Amino acid sequence: MRHHIRWTGDTLELLDQRRLPHEVVDVVCRDAAETADAIRDMVVRGAPAIGITAAYGLALEARRGGDLAAAHERLMASRPTAVNLRWALERLADVPAGELEAEAVAIHEEDVGINQAMGEVGASLIPSGANVYHHCNTGALATGGWGTALGVVRSLAAAGKRPHVYVGETRPYLQGARLTAWELLEEGIDHTLVCDSVAASVMPRCEAVLVGCDRVAANGDVANKIGTLGLAILAKHYGVPFYVCMPMSTLDQKAPTGADIPIEERSAAEVRGFGDVVWASESPIANPAFDITPAALVTAWVTEEGLWTPPDGA
């Protein structure tokens, strides 16, 4: 896949994920403010990708001799749930201004290796020829490259294990339909796009559910794209393993449980329609972007270091 986060030295070029799959165009960021806007407006999204982008945003600000404390604050506030943003900015906190660029590049490059290691761990859990259900977009686009849950799918395919993916469309923002299906088409990996409401019907045919995460609390509760909780409940009902693919940077030891994770509420316009098309009237709308899946519904947390278990977990 073409690079979706590209550091040129003077600018940061982001593949505009709002316009995929129909248009492949970039947004260029020149400072931290433009980078924070790109994160907030979903030009780039997905927890690890947001962290990498924020790191480059700080590096951009350092290059132009800007106010790094203000840049840090602005980037940190751009989206509230994905903890990778905080993780990346904390990692950069004590780095001298002249070394921020090299550290941002290191964060980006390390992420690809982390995903590939996680992919190997996850692929070892899933049999050949499996049907897997996938939610949102956790692929190359959501990370530095390769992907977390979709990275496991890539690793399965690379190992010749011929996975078939049920791609949940992921209302309201359609990351599954627009982004995951596009990535799988590009890779030539067998998949079927389904409406979210089809999940219960296909779940009995699945060997695994694979999802990513935006923040995992110390007790293992998982914040991920809205709809994840429903899939976990379905998986439990049908006895299907429910795997959360979690880079260690997504574990928040400062949040004791899922109740301590802030949930982003997004605009009503995302539910009322899409783009210029509006299909709902003026009813009050709730649009929480994430939900919390209790640790008890998770079969395993797949990380780059192997399987992780919460300290008090079975």
Ligand code: MRU
């Ligand atoms: O709102 P988004 O598109 O940023 O949400 C993304 C997700 O929920 C992903 O599942 C999560 O970030 C993991 S990405 C590897």
